Amino acid sequence: MRYTRASVPEDERYLASTAVIMSEVIKTLVCLGVLYSVPPLHRRSISRLGSFLQYELFTKWREASKLAFPAVLYLIQNNLQYVAATNLDAATFQVTYQLKILTTAFFSVVILHKPLSRLKWIALGILTIGIALVVMPKDAVSLTGIFSYFTTSSQPVASSVTTDDTSLGNQSNAQGFFAVLMACVLSGLAGVYFEKILKAPSKPVSTHVEGETDIEGKVMVVEEPFQEDYAPAQLWVRNIQMSFFSVLLGMIFVVLLQDGATIAERGFFVNYNALTWCVIGIQAFGGLIVALVVKYADNILKGFATSISIILSSLLSVFLFGFSITGTFVLGATFVIYATYLYGL
Numbered sequence: 408m409r410y411t412r413a414s415v416p417e418d419e420r421y422l423a424s425t426a427v428i429m430s431e432v433i434k435t436l437v438c439l440g441v442l443y444s445v446p447p448l449h450r451r452s453i454s455r456l457g458s459f460l461q462y463e464l465f466t467k468w469r470e471a472s473k474l475a476f477p478a479v480l481y482l483i484q485n486n487l488q489y490v491a492a493t494n495l496d497a498a499t500f501q502v503t504y505q506l507k508i509l510t511t512a513f514f515s516v517v518i519l520h521k522p523l524s525r526l527k528w529i530a531l532g533i534l535t536i537g538i539a540l541v542v543m544p545k546d547a548v549s550l551t552g553i554f555s556y557f558t559t560s561s562q563p564v565a566s567s568v569t570t571d572d573t574s575l576g577n578q579s580n581a582q583g584f585f586a587v588l589m590a591c592v593l594s595g596l597a598g599v600y601f602e603k604i605l606k607a608p609s610k611p612v613s614t615h616v617e618g619e620t621d622i623e624g625k626v627m628v629v630e631e632p633f634q635e636d637y638a639p640a641q642l643w644v645r646n647i648q649m650s651f652f653s654v655l656l657g658m659i660f661v662v663l664l665q666d667g668a669t670i671a672e673r674g675f676f677v678n679y680n681a682l683t684w685c686v687i688g689i690q691a692f693g694g695l696i697v698a699l700v701v702k703y704a705d706n707i708l709k710g711f712a713t714s715i716s717i718i719l720s721s722l723l724s725v726f727l728f729g730f731s732i733t734g735t736f737v738l739g740a741t742f743v744i745y746a747t748y749l750y751g752l
Contacts, residue, residue, distance in 0.1 A: 408690075411682045412493040421678040422669065423489035424661045426687050427482065431650040431657070433691035438643040438650070445643075446636035459633045463644050464651060471648045473604055478652035480597035485690070486661065487590040494583025503587045505538045510595030518599050530750035537742025540735045598697075605645055605698070646698055 412420060443456050464471050491500055512531050515521045523531075637644070662670065669677065725732060 408489065408492045408686050411686050412489060415678075419678055420493075421676075421680075421683045422662075422666045423486055424657070424666050425670070425675055426489065426683065426690075427485045428654055428657050428662060430485070430687050430690040430694070431653045433688060434694055435647055435650040435654075437691070437695060438647045441643045442637065442640055442647075445640045450636060455636075459637055460647070462633060464648065471651075474601075474645065474649040475652045475656075477597040477601045477604070478649045479656060480593045480600070481649070482653050482657050482661065484590045484593040484597060487586045487593070491583045491587035491590060495580060495587065500583070500587060503584060504591060505535055506588070507591040507594040509535060510591050511598055512595075514595045514599040515602075519603060527750055530746045533742050533749065534746035537739045537746060540739025540742065601645075601649070601698075605642065642698060646695065 412423075439456070442459070443451060443453075446455070491504075495503075509531055512523060512528070516523055722732075
């Protein structure tokens with residue numbers, strides 16, 4: 408994401424708003440493919456899938472509308488990520504974005520009433536410090552260097568584009584820092600709220616024919632249709648519902664209002680290339696993987712998995728890109744591994 412946004416002049420960048428929308432469209436297409444394959448082979452059909460989606464999106468509109476709130480939060484967060492990646496170098500972006508682990512833990516306590524012992528809070532703090540050390544820029548290892556890094560703006564590059572990550576694009580460290588902090592807060596709130604909805608039992612729609620009662624005189628409630636075929640697929644249904652609201656609201660309030668004039672003049676896919684689609688695909692499939700982790704684990708464990716993955720990717724970079732391991736990397740990796748052990752006690 409960083410390279411595709413900052414390695415080109417501003418007038419040659421693709422539109423972040425359309426990239427977010429296309430990521431949601433790809434997620435929806437993947438979820439539709441999974442839903443189609445869920446029922447037994449003899450009961451699979453496009454019409455049946457369409458009827459099921461109509462039931463989940465419109466008949467159960469009260470339940471579906473609950474996904475509008477996290478959809479808006481994720482929509483804003485994803486756009487803020489592009490702003491942050493444009494204005495901060497990759498290492499600084501990774502450092503500050505790990506603060507979402509703490510915001511997630513905070514909202515887990517507030518919204519899910521999940522008790523966290525003092526030991527677990529200490530583990531979260533150690534984890535944040537550790538991952539910050541792992542990806543800390545080499546020229547910002549002192550307090551003075553770190554302070555100046557966040558309070559100064561990078562200069563525009565010359566006409567020839569360089570691949571040095573710290574000199575890509577026209578950057579504003581203050582703007583990027585604010586964007587990533589807001590993204591951390593929204594990520595924690597949206598993730599925990601989505602977890603609450605995802606793990607809540609699906610409520611059937613209570614419908615009945617007037618005057619129809621059982622032998623005890625009680626009103627008969629019709630069983631929820633499609634239950635037999637699609638009961639195991641609620642995760643994919645929730646993702647479709649959330650993507651539905653993200654695309655609808657994003658097209659109106661982000662794409663049209665923010666970039667409507669540019670799209671009318673140059674098209675929806677202006678300045679798209681293979682790398683752009685690669686970033687969109689990574690964002691889409693990454694979102695689905697996160698949903699799986701949230702469904703079967705929780706948001707805090709998702710944060711630990713993300714942190715460990717940064718260390719593993721750094722180690723692979725030694726062999727693939729000649730990345731040099733520093734003392735701060737070793738110290739930070741030790742902190743992360745110890746925090747993971749501490750959190751599991």
